[in-house]
Amino acid sequence: MRGIAVERSPEGSFAARLREERRRRGLSQAEVAERLSARLEVTIDKSALARMERGERSIRLNEAVALAEILQVTLLRLVGESGDGPNARVRRALDELENAEVLLRAATEEVERRGAQVEEARARLAEVENRELAEDLRAEQ
Structure with a gap:
């Protein structure tokens, strides 16, 4: 039941679209985490990205913007209705x-x-x- 509620929340939608866009581009969680770490100059490991994709980790605005750039989509695409x-x-x-x-x-x-x-x-x-x-x-x- 929690999964359905999460999926309908803005955070859940973002998480699902993040996973979808990453897969669509053929990138692994490790690759995206590495690019995100380099872009933000912080360490974000594969498990943190996995938690983001499951809606188990909050995503900061700078992370959301960087993820959209890495995946070559608009931020609106990731947070859209x-x-x-x-x-x-x-x-x-x-x-x-x-x-x-x-x-x-x-x-x-x-x-x-x-x-x-x-x-x-x-x-x-x-x-x-x-x-x-x-x-x-x-x-x-």
């Missing part, structure tokens, strides 16, 4: 757009990372080709 209201469809559409933007950013970062790897490989290949060409020229002389 339930899906029962009249704006539920609009909110879901905005959530889908937000999720698509997160995926696009991640894909763009991956493309940039892969592009850098390609450039490094090309540079190494050019070095090898130049070395081989120099060796061939020396051998001909």
